[in-house]
Amino acid sequence: MAGVTKLKGGRVYDPQHGVNGDVRDVYFCDGLIVAPPSAGTIVNEIDVTGLVVMAGAIDIHSHIAGGNVNTARLITPELRGQHLFNMPAPKVGKWSTRDTGRRYAKMGYTTVIEPAVLPSNALHAHLELADIPIIDTAGLAVLGSDDFLLRLLRNKRGQSAVDDYVAWTLHATRCLGLKVINAGGASAFKFNARSLQLDEEVPFYGVSSRAILNALQRAVCRLGVPHPLHVHCNNLGLPGNVKTTLDTIKAADGLPMHLTHIQFNSYGDEGTRGVCSGAARVAEAINANTHITADVGQVLFGQTVTISGDVMRQFNARSVASPKKSVIADIECEGGGGVLPYSYQPKNFVNTLQWAIGLELFLLVDDPWRIFFTTDSPNGAPFTRYPELIRLLMDANYRDATLATLNPEAAEMTLLKEIKREYSLYDLAITTRAAPAKLMGLPDRGHLGIGAIADIAVYTPNDDYATMFADATWLFKNGEVIVKNGEVLAEPSGQMLSLNPIASSGIENELQAYFADYFTMSLDNIKVNPRMLGSDACPRGETMFERRTP
Ligand SMILES: [Zn+2]
Numbered sequence: 001m002a003g004v005t006k007l008k009g010g011r012v013y014d015p016q017h018g019v020n021g022d023v024r025d026v027y028f029c030d031g032l033i034v035a036p037p038s039a040g041t042i043v044n045e046i047d048v049t050g051l052v053v054m055a056g057a058i059d060i061h062s063h064i065a066g067g068n069v070n071t072a073r074l075i076t077p078e079l080r081g082q083h084l085f086n087m088p089a090p091k092v093g094k095w096s097t098r099d100t101g102r103r104y105a106k107m108g109y110t111t112v113i114e115p116a117v118l119p120s121n122a123l124h125a126h127l128e129l130a131d132i133p134i135i136d137t138a139g140l141a142v143l144g145s146d147d148f149l150l151r152l153l154r155n156k157r158g159q160s161a162v163d164d165y166v167a168w169t170l171h172a173t174r175c176l177g178l179k180v181i182n183a184g185g186a187s188a189f190k191f192n193a194r195s196l197q198l199d200e201e202v203p204f205y206g207v208s209s210r211a212i213l214n215a216l217q218r219a220v221c222r223l224g225v226p227h228p229l230h231v232h233c234n235n236l237g238l239p240g241n242v243k244t245t246l247d248t249i250k251a252a253d254g255l256p257m258h259l260t261h262i263q264f265n266s267y268g269d270e271g272t273r274g275v276c277s278g279a280a281r282v283a284e285a286i287n288a289n290t291h292i293t294a295d296v297g298q299v300l301f302g303q304t305v306t307i308s309g310d311v312m313r314q315f316n317a318r319s320v321a322s323p324k325k326s327v328i329a330d331i332e333c334e335g336g337g338g339v340l341p342y343s344y345q346p347k348n349f350v351n352t353l354q355w356a357i358g359l360e361l362f363l364l365v366d367d368p369w370r371i372f373f374t375t376d377s378p379n380g381a382p383f384t385r386y387p388e389l390i391r392l393l394m395d396a397n398y399r400d401a402t403l404a405t406l407n408p409e410a411a412e413m414t415l416l417k418e419i420k421r422e423y424s425l426y427d428l429a430i431t432t433r434a435a436p437a438k439l440m441g442l443p444d445r446g447h448l449g450i451g452a453i454a455d456i457a458v459y460t461p462n463d464d465y466a467t468m469f470a471d472a473t474w475l476f477k478n479g480e481v482i483v484k485n486g487e488v489l490a491e492p493s494g495q496m497l498s499l500n501p502i503a504s505s506g507i508e509n510e511l512q513a514y515f516a517d518y519f520t521m522s523l524d525n526i527k528v529n530p531r532m533l534g535s536d537a538c539p540r541g542e543t544m545f546e547r548r549t550p
Pocket residue numbers: 061063115261376379
């Protein structure tokens with residue numbers, strides 16, 4: 001074995017293998033983690049004694065590419081991305097794909113999932129993902145408000161037709177999983193509905209939101225897609241929506257389901273202001289239902305821009321846009337999108353409550369393997385604020401001190417002041433590494449076992465966890481040094497992560513005819529091929545992952 005690098009003497013956190021801060025050496029060669037080699041074959045030794053060593057971090061839900069992201073760029077030129085990067089605005093230009101890759105790498109992230117790829121935007125989303133350096137990326141395809149699916153359901157074509165359509169979509173869009181946003185909501189919006197309950201029918205199709213959810217969830221399970229259906233629940237942002245969330249958990253009927261940014265769906269409607277935390281009820285339901293996973297969508301204070309396929313929600317919220325502007329869009333026959341800037345204020349009652357609800361969820365869900373670290377970037381806060389969120393989870397004194405500066409009426413209502421739990425480094429390694437890899441079906445990462453890709457982040461311990469996790473001391477991507485002492489030294493291309501091809505089905509002919517009749521674009525515009533990405537000489541690299549046996 002030649003060319004082995006030895007990371008010597010670090011405190012290793014590798015939950016997949018039960019390693020909790022043990023002092024160990026880690027070896028890698030040709031981009032992979034390897035067993036300790038025989039003497040004399042180590043060509044490079046890096047002393048990380050006293051430093052913390054983890055696998056590269058994985059973000060399962062961050063909006064970094066595609067139509068809505070670019071609409072956000074378009075309508076907020078004056079912000080120039082400072083709301084995304086929490087930094088002074090550059091004199092010229094806006095935040096770029098290059099910044100996205102560099103800033104994730106600085107924090108020790110090596111894989112990021114773009115969670116809202118509308119099939120008609122898939123090629124654009126992948127082109128943009130391919131333009132982000134360093135990190136590996138994947139997309140989740142969005143179905144659920146598309147006319148084709150709703151027709152399949154209305155015409156009672158059966159579950160196998162839905163399975164075929166989902167399989168075709170995942171393969172054509174080269175996505176790693178499937179997402180549904182307020183199931184049927186963007187379609188109902190086009191018929192002037194301004195809310196949609198779980199058991200309400202989408203106008204024209206006579207199909208309930210629940211039926212759409214169930215059909216997509218079954219398809220994902222039957223096709224063996226590792227990542228459970230990624231569900232953005234109905235009634236996002238509305239007081240009392242905790243009931244919808246609990247009903248959605250029941251609707252999963254024992255099958256795996258992932259609930260995304262549940263902070264925005266954990267609101268009760270009690271109290272003098274008619275809104276309160278529903279986090280304890282949601283956490284209790286997650287604790288009791290082991291087939292349910294969730295990511296939080298934590299809110300942090302400051303300027304951001306909210307971008308969502310939940311066009312109904314965005315339309316209803318447009319009066320609170322800050323600065324006052326918004327874009328509400330229908331996209332082909334598929335869905336919609338809404339973009340509006342927003343500023344979370346620490347003295348605002350509702351914003352303080354949102355902040356507290358997110359943290360309650362993190363701390364009241366017992367199993368760190370089933371609650372995931374997200375801000376729904378940039379919706380709750382841009383991903384560059386993650387170090388601050390890590391400190392809030394790991395340092396109860398800091399959390400209490402921050403709470404004391406917020407809106408007192410909301411602070412009085414939250415359970416947070418009674419919760420003393422602090423995340424350990426091991427918990428953090430679970431929720432940002434090991435659990436995301438397991439949830440997304442990516443066995444080659446999120447851990448430091450032999451054969452894993454050598455995506456490794458090294459941090460210098462600091463009592464201020466925000467400082468500790470803002471800048472990796474070392475980051476290796478596929479064994480290459482990317483970051484040293486917080487400085488980005490190299491910007492290689494990342495890989496596109498997809499599922500192994502799902503057998504093509506007879507549904508393509510039907511889709512061809514349907515697209516010719518109803519779409520402005522042809523079906524071929526949806527199909528993504530890695531050769532379309534990158535350059536002719538150097539097409540986008542693709543790593544395909546196995547499906548589970550259904
Ligand atoms: Zn999102």
